[in-house]
Amino acid sequence: MNWRHLQHQWQAAGTGAGNSNGNGNGTDGVMAVIAARERALTAAVRFRDLIESVAALTLMPLFSWAAWHEGRAGNLVSALAAVFLVLWALVVILMLRRARRRLPVLRPDTDLRRYLLAERDALQAQYRLLDRILGWYVAPCALGVIVFFVGIAGMGPASLLYATLVLGLGAGIWRWNRHVARVRYAPRIAAIAREIEAIDKE
């Protein structure tokens, strides 16, 4: 087997993908293809940011109003819980934005080993965020809304039922996010670790 001959054959071989100019993706359409993918990517990022903003814009005015209303009514427990929820919503938004800014920048024009290290670090950061969601998202939110409700309804069967429902929902969110972290992120982190090990092996 002549390796050089194989190289010649390989480099001369037709490839299927990307060799046709007839489907609009030929050389002339390169910038159009890139522009279309950029648009799709930008739209996805905007949609994510919009969801975050909508959640904040709904929660923050709602609980700001509730804090003012309960404060005026002399219900300090609910008023403080509402203030806590407004602050929590603000902290969550700022935290998510900061976490995104601090993610390692993936530069695809670095060498493969460095790229894999950066990719692993980025995935680990996302994994940690999901894995620790109980502390920064579920527990403060559940605590805030339960105290707010108890402040209004008082201690009794209704509050107990409400607290049970909120805690159940919180537990569900917590478990789902940890599941996503373990199923979606952990295998990819492990795969990258194997790839880095394969590079470093010799």
Place this chain on the structure above:
Amino acid sequence: MQRESTLPMPSTPDLDAVAFERLIGENRPRLARIARSYAAQGEAEDLLQEILLQLWRAREGFRGQAQAGTWLYRVALNTAISHARRRPPPMPVDAVEERLHSAGDPLDPQQLLTAFLASLDEINRSVLLLSLEGLDNAGIAEVTGMRAGAVATRLTRLRQRFEQDYVGETA
């Protein structure tokens, strides 16, 4: 058919849209081969488009003709390997051979080579692929971040394995 032993590159280091399009036009076959080597069946065009997008986004890192090959291969491989991680692991060598034999396909070296590449893990596949594309050990080391000595050792083993496991049976 023309052999692409050296990378055709635009003479200017500035990659505006026109120069970029020319660069891609001239290197599209090799980018397509990389896409096909890492994408599942039917996904090669999608991966190729993703590679093009990443090349465009990374154009600020383009340092002109001297570094163009390294730049192009780095972006293409990094993108392709990330993409491949989201699909099932490579097929074991035995399974690939069995499938080739049972399908009654003619066992020409190119098909065997493609099957062999598909059976390798992402790192070994990238090393062999870059060698097939005509890069020397130093070039492969620059793209992958390995030492040149390690590239040489790995390539020797991979070629031996290919010749023993695939070519040996058909010779």
